[in-house]
Amino acid sequence: MKNKKYNAETERLMDLMINSIYTNKEIFLRELISNASDAMDKMYYIALNDDNVKFNHEDYYIRITPDKEKRTITIEDNGVGMTEDELVENLGTIAKSGSLDFKKLNEKNEEHEIIGQFGVGFYSAFMVADEISVLTRSYKEDEAHIWKSKGAKGYTIESGKKDSHGTIITLHLKENSKDEDYDKYLDEYKIRELVSHYSNYISYPIKMEVEKKRPAADSTEDDPKFESYREDDILNSSVPMWRKNKNELKEDDYNNFFRQRHFGFEDPLAHIHISVEGVISFKAILYIPSRRPFDFLNPDRKGGLELYSNGVLIMEKCEDLLPDYLNFVKGVVDSEDISLNISREMLQKTRELQLIKKNIEKKILEELAKILKNDREKYAQFFKNFGISLKSGAYENYGADKDKLKDLFIYTTTKRENITFNEYRKDMAPDQECIYYANGNSIESVKKLPQIKHFMEENIEVLALTDPIDEFVIKMLEEYDDKKFKSISETDATKEEDEKNLDDYVKKMKDILSGEVSSIRENPNLKDDAAYLSSKGEISIEMEKTLSHMPNNQGFKADKVLELNPNHPAVKKLKDMDNDSEEFKNYTELLYDGARLMAGLDIKDPIAYARNVSKLM
Numbered sequence: 001m002k003n004k005k006y007n008a009e010t011e012r013l014m015d016l017m018i019n020s021i022y023t024n025k026e027i028f029l030r031e032l033i034s035n036a037s038d039a040m041d042k043m044y045y046i047a048l049n050d051d052n053v054k055f056n057h058e059d060y061y062i063r064i065t066p067d068k069e070k071r072t073i074t075i076e077d078n079g080v081g082m083t084e085d086e087l088v089e090n091l092g093t094i095a096k097s098g099s100l101d102f103k104k105l106n107e108k109n110e111e112h113e114i115i116g117q118f119g120v121g122f123y124s125a126f127m128v129a130d131e132i133s134v135l136t137r138s139y140k141e142d143e144a145h146i147w148k149s150k151g152a153k154g155y156t157i158e159s160g161k162k163d164s165h166g167t168i169i170t171l172h173l174k175e176n177s178k179d180e181d182y183d184k185y186l187d188e189y190k191i192r193e194l195v196s197h198y199s200n201y202i203s204y205p206i207k208m209e210v211e212k213k214r215p216a217a218d219s220t221e222d223d224p225k226f227e228s229y230r231e232d233d234i235l236n237s238s239v240p241m242w243r244k245n246k247n248e249l250k251e252d253d254y255n256n257f258f259r260q261r262h263f264g265f266e267d268p269l270a271h272i273h274i275s276v277e278g279v280i281s282f283k284a285i286l287y288i289p290s291r292r293p294f295d296f297l298n299p300d301r302k303g304g305l306e307l308y309s310n311g312v313l314i315m316e317k318c319e320d321l322l323p324d325y326l327n328f329v330k331g332v333v334d335s336e337d338i339s340l341n342i343s344r345e346m347l348q349k350t351r352e353l354q355l356i357k358k359n360i361e362k363k364i365l366e367e368l369a370k371i372l373k374n375d376r377e378k379y380a381q382f383f384k385n386f387g388i389s390l391k392s393g394a395y396e397n398y399g400a401d402k403d404k405l406k407d408l409f410i411y412t413t414t415k416r417e418n419i420t421f422n423e424y425r426k427d428m429a430p431d432q433e434c435i436y437y438a439n440g441n442s443i444e445s446v447k448k449l450p451q452i453k454h455f456m457e458e459n460i461e462v463l464a465l466t467d468p469i470d471e472f473v474i475k476m477l478e479e480y481d482d483k484k485f486k487s488i489s490e491t492d493a494t495k496e497e498d499e500k501n502l503d504d505y506v507k508k509m510k511d512i513l514s515g516e517v518s519s520i521r522e523n524p525n526l527k528d529d530a531a532y533l534s535s536k537g538e539i540s541i542e543m544e545k546t547l548s549h550m551p552n553n554q555g556f557k558a559d560k561v562l563e564l565n566p567n568h569p570a571v572k573k574l575k576d577m578d579n580d581s582e583e584f585k586n587y588t589e590l591l592y593d594g595a596r597l598m599a600g601l602d603i604k605d606p607i608a609y610a611r612n613v614s615k616l617m
């Protein structure tokens with residue numbers, strides 16, 4: 001037996017490795033399975049150039065065997081195995097990846113992708129084991145070797161016996177402590193869970209012998225009896241859906257995959273299957289869900305896509321693959337071209353990642369445009385759920401993405417439902433100067449706005465903005481196809497009365513309401529109501545309301561204009577009153593408070609308002 005010590009640096013490095021690189025102990029199984037898969041892939045590459053080596057994919061497998069009594073778990077493969085020199089090279093030297101060297105020497109091939117590259121994954125097993133032994137026989141020789149180590153101090157190598165090439169790695173689990181239960185890794189269900197979570201798409205079967213029950217030979221309907229027997233189960237699915245050809249897959253396959261991956265309970269609204277080869281290669285299956293997740297509006301909700309590299313799960317929720325405004329999209333992305341960090345728990349934010357993200361964004365927006373064009377009802381369902389995300393996309397980052405999103409918005413108008421800006425614009429009368437919009441909680445409340453009647457009579461279509469974010473988006477867009485957006489509640493500065501020409505009664509009202517409104521004017525377009533509040537300038541009344549609910553509310557106020565209907569009896573009466581009387585003051589305040597209420601704003605003194613109304617009655 002040969003005793004070998006790691007040198008001092010290696011010893012320290014190993015300690016760092018075992019205790020600091022990984023945040024999650026359970027990834028040890030992923031690492032050992034990936035090594036086993038690499039060892040079998042190597043056989044494939046070798047067979048390409050060596051006629052003496054035959055490779056038949058069906059003959060290769062990985063076997064996991066837990067032993068509860070001995071407290072060991074073994075991972076076996078029938079891959080290339082290692083010679084004594086290779087054992088020293090690969091397992092005796094940290095950060096030496098035999099797999100990376102191998103990959104450099106051999107050409108890439110679509111179906112066989114070697115995973116290892118850093119030369120550290122193997123040592124992650126020391127997070128759960130205090131002793132590891134590796135029995136291995138290289139395909140090149142008949143002799144087998146046993147490598148054993150208890151961690152940082154060193155390792156031994158001795159000869160062993162093994163009938164065929166391959167490697168059997170046995171982990172002697174650490175003693176349970178009050179912080180960690182290592183026995184769980186011996187549990188059938190835990191092993192199943194870990195394999196299906198991290199290594200489901202390894203292209204070789206991962207087998208485990210499990211206990212099953214079947215009716216016994218002497219079992220009858222009246223006296224059912226069962227006997228136990230042991231049989232191999234395959235724990236992984238082998239071929240990832242996204243590697244299959246689109247033509248082989250049916251709608252049902254995509255829907256089943258959506259449910260299997262726990263993306264949602266109901267069938268998704270749409271799926272997108274992407275396969276890109278080029279500067280960067282990746283495959284993806286993405287879904288637009290048909291429902292909002294229950295925590296959709298929770299600001300701490302983590303979206304993101306599942307990220308695989310060569311079929312091994314790297315991240316469950318990778319947010320860097322989607323722009324924020326698409327973070328409702330679910331699905332998986334698999335790429336061999338992404339730069340992983342050493343623990344495979346994180347990604348380097350590289351150009352490759354940016355390229356995948358851009359590509360995914362483009363594909364999703366194209367799919368949405370397609371649904372919008374071909375199936376308006378389906379799109380309306382999507383927009384009801386996730387329109388708010390697209391809207392925030394147009395608004396955030398100083399409107400950087402607004403142009404790619406503006407044609408995906410749909411609105412209800414005073415004339416029709418679910419129309420795009422483009423459709424509104426096309427149907428505008430040639431002399432209509434602006435695209436008009438109005439705010440309200442619903443289309444019904446928009447239709448009740450005092451100034452809407454005028455637009456209805458003139459047959460001018462008005463967009464109903466019913467989401468608080470809508471007006472912010474419209475302000476960000478400013479215009480669509482050369483036509484400015486304009487609120488029907490925005491006072492036209494040019495039409496505003498010159499201060500000097502104001503009637504005396506209006507001047508007096510301005511004094512009474514000083515600090516509340518910046519101007520008062522008569523507006524004959526108001527049909528049924530006596531008074532109405534509009535605004536001028538950047539901040540509308542709707543925005544004032546929305547901003548007042550924000551956590552960092554800085555007290556933004558709209559510049560308010562009180563519009564009076566000169567044909568309304570109440571205004572006529574006010575005109576005839578003595579401007580200096582108490583009654584005139586009361587009437588003015590009543591009209592103003594009424595206008596505030598109609599605009600959905602609070603009034604300062606509800607008690608005084610109610611008393612005033614009662615007095616009048």
Ligand SMILES: Nc1ncnc2c1ncn2[C@@H]1O[C@H](COP(=O)(O)OP(=O)(O)OP(=O)(O)O)[C@@H](O)[C@H]1O
Nearest residue numbers: 035039090097098099116117118119120121122167
């Ligand atoms: N089951 C195995 N069969 C044959 N060789 C193996 C096996 N497991 C490990 N090796 C060899 O040991 C080397 C080191 O393995 P280790 O898991 O530490 O790193 P890696 O897989 O190369 O890289 P990474 O850290 O990225 O996983 C591998 O590159 C490979 O050459």
